[in-house]
Amino acid sequence: ERQxxxxxxxxxxxxxxxxxxxxRPFVVRCEDGEAITSSALVVATGASPRWLGxxxxxxxxxxxxxxxxxxxGYFYREKHAAVVGGGDTAMEQAxxxxxxxSRVTLIHRGGxxxxxxxxxxxxxxxxxxxxxxxxxxxKFNGAENDTAVLGSIExxxxxxxxxxxxxxxxxxxxxxxxxSIGHDxxxxxxxxxxxxxxxxxxxxxxxxxxxxxxxxAAGDVQDDxxxxxxxxxxxxxxxxxxxxxxxxxxxx
Numbered sequence: 001e002r003q004x005x006x007x008x009x010x011x012x013x014x015x016x017x018x019x020x021x022x023x024r025p026f027v028v029r030c031e032d033g034e035a036i037t038s039s040a041l042v043v044a045t046g047a048s049p050r051w052l053g054x055x056x057x058x059x060x061x062x063x064x065x066x067x068x069x070x071x072x073g074y075f076y077r078e079k080h081a082a083v084v085g086g087g088d089t090a091m092e093q094a095x096x097x098x099x100x101x102s103r104v105t106l107i108h109r110g111g112x113x114x115x116x117x118x119x120x121x122x123x124x125x126x127x128x129x130x131x132x133x134x135x136x137x138x139k140f141n142g143a144e145n146d147t148a149v150l151g152s153i154e155x156x157x158x159x160x161x162x163x164x165x166x167x168x169x170x171x172x173x174x175x176x177x178x179x180s181i182g183h184d185x186x187x188x189x190x191x192x193x194x195x196x197x198x199x200x201x202x203x204x205x206x207x208x209x210x211x212x213x214x215x216x217a218a219g220d221v222q223d224d225x226x227x228x229x230x231x232x233x234x235x236x237x238x239x240x241x242x243x244x245x246x247x248x249x250x251x252x
Contacts, residue, residue, distance in 0.1 A: 015031035016029070018189060026214070026215070046185075047227065054137060054139055054140065063149045079102060085182075087180070091122070093178050105132060134158050154172070183227065185222075187199050193212055193217075200223070201217040203222050208239040219235055219236060
C-alpha cells in the first residue's frame with residue numbers, strides 16, 4: 001500500500017455495499033452512502049474458507065486451527081497434525097503435512113474419499129497418515145497447560161449407515177488441525193460477471209479479463225486451484241497491467 005501511495009495511488013477504505021457493472025462508468029456504492037465511479041475495475045475480493053461451525057473453532061484460529069498447510073504447516077514439524085476433509089485439497093494438505101509432522105490424522109465424515117483416485121491412493125498408502133472414517137469434529141478444546149492454544153478435539157464416530165449404526169464420542173489429542181472442506185469465492189455482489197457453477201469469476205485464458213469489458217479479476221476470486229499469496233500477487237500485477245492498458249487504449 002505504501003508503495004502504491006508513493007506512486008500516486010489514492011486509497012479509499014469503505015465497506016462495499018453494491019457494485020453496478022451494468023452501465024459506464026462503473027459504480028461502487030459504500031455502506032456510508034458514498035458512490036465511487038470508475039472506468040475500469042479490478043476485482044480482488046478473494047475466497048473464504050468454509051468452516052465446520054463447531055464450538056472453539058474460531059477461538060483457536062491461528063492458535064491450532066488453520067486452513068492452509070503450505071502457510072502454517074511448518075509450525076507442526078515433528079508434531080501431530082490433523083486434516084478435516086475428504087476432497088483433493090484435503091489430500092494435498094495431508095500429504096504436505098506428512099513431510100513435516102511426526103504423524104497426520106485425516107478426519108473424514110464419510111466412508112469414501114471424494115478425492116481423485118490418484119490423490120486418494122497416495123494418502124491411503126502413506127505410512128504416516130491415519131484415516132478416521134465416518135467421523136466428525138464436534139468441539140475444539142484448549143491445551144491443559146495453556147488454554148489459549150489448541151490441545152485436543154472432540155470427535156464423534158458413527159458406524160456404516162443402515163446397519164444399526166452406533167455413534168461414539170471421544171477426546172482426541174492433537175497439536176494442530178487444518179480444516180479443508182472447501183472455499184467460497186467472494187463474488188456475490190458482481191451479478192453481471194460470468195462465473196462457474198461454484199461462483200468463481202471466469203477470466204479469459206492467459207488474461208485477467210472478465211466477461212465485462214474493463215473489468216478484471218485477480219487472486220482467489222478467480223482461482224480455485226492454487227490459492228497462494230504469491231499467485232494472487234502475480235495475477236494482481238497482471239490485472240493492474242491489463243486495466244492500465246485498457247484505459248490507455250480507450251483514452252480514459
